Amino acid sequence: MTLKIYGISASRAVRPLWTALELGLTFEHHAMTYKGGATRTPEFLALNPNGHIPVVVDERPEGAVTVWESMACALYMARVHGQADGQSITPATPREEAEALRWSFWTVTELESDALTVLMHRLAMPEAQRKPELADKAESRLKVPLAVLEQHLQAQHAQGEAYLAAKRFTVADVCVASVASWIRPAPHVLLEYPAVDAWLQACLDRPAHVKSRTMG
Structure with a gap:
């Protein structure tokens, strides 16, 4: 499985980046800026038709899961990739x-x-x-x-x-x-x-x- 995070830290993408680091996850960071039309290319719009960062792509055995909206990205990673053990950042109750x-x-x-x-x-x-x-x-x-x-x-x-x-x-x-x-x-x-x-x-x-x- 591969987890990809698109976006620079000087943006709302800091939320999924911070979350991934707290969870100790291995991920690919695509430091894509919101300037210069980078988020308006056909390739990026296929990931997020809104044309905004961040985007998280979670390539799973059952198929890729794409998440946008920074809060949703953070909550998704905590729930799907974290351990609800009362020790990690994942909610346990x-x-x-x-x-x-x-x-x-x-x-x-x-x-x-x-x-x-x-x-x-x-x-x-x-x-x-x-x-x-x-x-x-x-x-x-x-x-x-x-x-x-x-x-x-x-x-x-x-x-x-x-x-x-x-x-x-x-x-x-x-x-x-x-x-x-x-x-x-x-x-x-x-x-x-x-x-x-x-x-x-x-x-x-x-x-x-x-x-x-x-x-x-």
């Missing part, structure tokens, strides 16, 4: 599975858009193109979901659990931390949510994440 699903979907609907605005207009875009007023508004809106995340993490700590779904780091943390990290160019925002700030730092310090960021 129905509760952990539910936490991974709900926080991943929550991140897409409640966090991602404004976090991306902060990243782009505080750091990623050329300074002359940034619009600080857009970042200001996004940071204000982020107070609502970050308060929800802070409350959950504090409740987890009260139960002796340091991460979103369990005592241990799971794919739920991969999915949420990969988006929450986009808020880091506005450190004053995260300082208002100490549990989120500490959890995020612990996630991003993991060797698998550090390695994923160097993969092009």
Whole structure:
């Protein structure tokens, strides 16, 4: 079997790359960028007709499985290639599975858009193109979901659990931390949510994440 991951780490492809590294998987990394029409070729559109990275292709004995959408890629790999043993990042109980699903979907609907605005207009875009007023508004809106995340993490700590779904780091943390990290160019925002700030730092310090960021 061969697992292929298409996309560069400076994109949403960091999620499946991080997941694969946490799981200790062997995979082929195709460091395809989203620039220059690379994702608009007939060959790539055959993999993802939306023309976006990442794409995961899992070549299995029963036939190839193609997954797109970064959260789906991460959740798929954790479920299909991980071990539900209570030690890996794979959810091991129905509760952990539910936490991974709900926080991943929550991140897409409640966090991602404004976090991306902060990243782009505080750091990623050329300074002359940034619009600080857009970042200001996004940071204000982020107070609502970050308060929800802070409350959950504090409740987890009260139960002796340091991460979103369990005592241990799971794919739920991969999915949420990969988006929450986009808020880091506005450190004053995260300082208002100490549990989120500490959890995020612990996630991003993991060797698998550090390695994923160097993969092009």
